[in-house]
Amino acid sequence: MAEGPKFRVLIVDDQRDLARAIRMAVAGLGEDFEALDVPSAEEALLEAQQKRIDVLIADVRLPGLRGDVMVQRIRALWPEVKVLLVTGLPRDEAQELANRLETDALFHKPFEMADLLDAVERQVGAVESVLGTPSSPFSETAQVKQRLSSLLVDTRRTLGLRSLMLVGESGYALVRAGECPEGIDEPRLITRLLAVLSAGGKVLRLWQETLRRCLHVFPIPWGMLLVVAIEARFALVAWDEQEEDQERTVRVGAALWALASQVEDVLRQWRLLPPYPALPPALEPTPAPEPEAGEAAVNEPPSEELLALLDPQEVALAPEEAEAFWDALTAEDPGVAAASADVLSFEEAKRLGLVPFSGEDESES
Secondary structure, eight states: OOOOEEEEEEEEOOOOOHHHHHHHHHTTTTTTTTEEEEEHHHHHHHHHHHHHOOOEESSSOSSSHHHHHHHHHHHEEEETTTTEEOOOSSSHHHHHHHHHHTOOOEEEEEEOOHHHHHHHHHTTTOOOOOOOOTTTTGOOOOHHHHHHHHHHHHHHHHOOOSEEEEOTTTTSEEEEEOOTTTTOOOOOOOOOOHHHHOOOHHHHGGGTTTOEEEEEEEEEEEEEEEEOOOOOOEEEEEOOOSSHHHHHHHHHHHHHHHHHHHHHHHHTTTTTTOOOOOOOOOOOOOOOOOOOOTTOOOTTOOOOOHHHHHSSSOOOOOOOHHHHHHHHHHOOOOOHHHHHTTOOOOOHHHHOOOOOOOOOHHHHH
């Protein structure tokens, strides 16, 4: 019997063309996804009562039953459902509604389909998530939030940054120091950054590696945007309004990298990240194997014959022996000195001082 799809996605939007486009795009993610679109909240509730819903992509401006009520009722049926809000409401109103409904992501119309699909994959875990989960227990852990906030505030003040925040997978800031520039669609921007970091994780998986830490620097019209991923679960996002300068970029990047290590330590301390892997046990020293029969030992002393060859003793000749040598040489061939320029006679050697001095020679002279 064939198994059903791993993930069921329900799209609720009265704009039929848009809903159909989303359904076809989600279906294109692969056979693990099943997508269905309906134009009203009532039809969405009927579908939710019959089949499991893993992801709900919904507008809130719907005919009949309000979208926020629909979200609450579907959550009552499927508490683990991921809710992605797609709306044309004014940004402030949409953000307030998303916070109240505790949605997992917010998209303003018009939006990029690639961003929405990336969010769908991340929410269901179909791709390796780079940042933290929306259920991160920061609201219940005031002490860790205070500690992280202190780290971010100090770093922002030291570096003179416009804004510095720790974000999670939902695209919202968990801890913030400073405000982003006006006119920036923060959730949309963070969604784009998530896609970049997710692509980096896919590259590392070619070598069976996971994304632990990486730094991205983006030049923007009003300065630089720096992003540091932390242990494939969280990320630091920094806005620097200083003029683009290589030395400053390196200094800010190094400071954020060091801050990421401190943040990671805090997250591990509060069990928001798994503990550091244990070091492997030290290897016990093992004795060297005994040499086999017939194999010379490495430290065996050399024989006396070998020492005699390597270190011969110098033998000094007596003066009489040297004179006898030269006498014998000249007696054998008296003309050897004239025949070869490379040969000296005994008399020439004495004149040049090459023959050892003796008292007998002095008396003769």
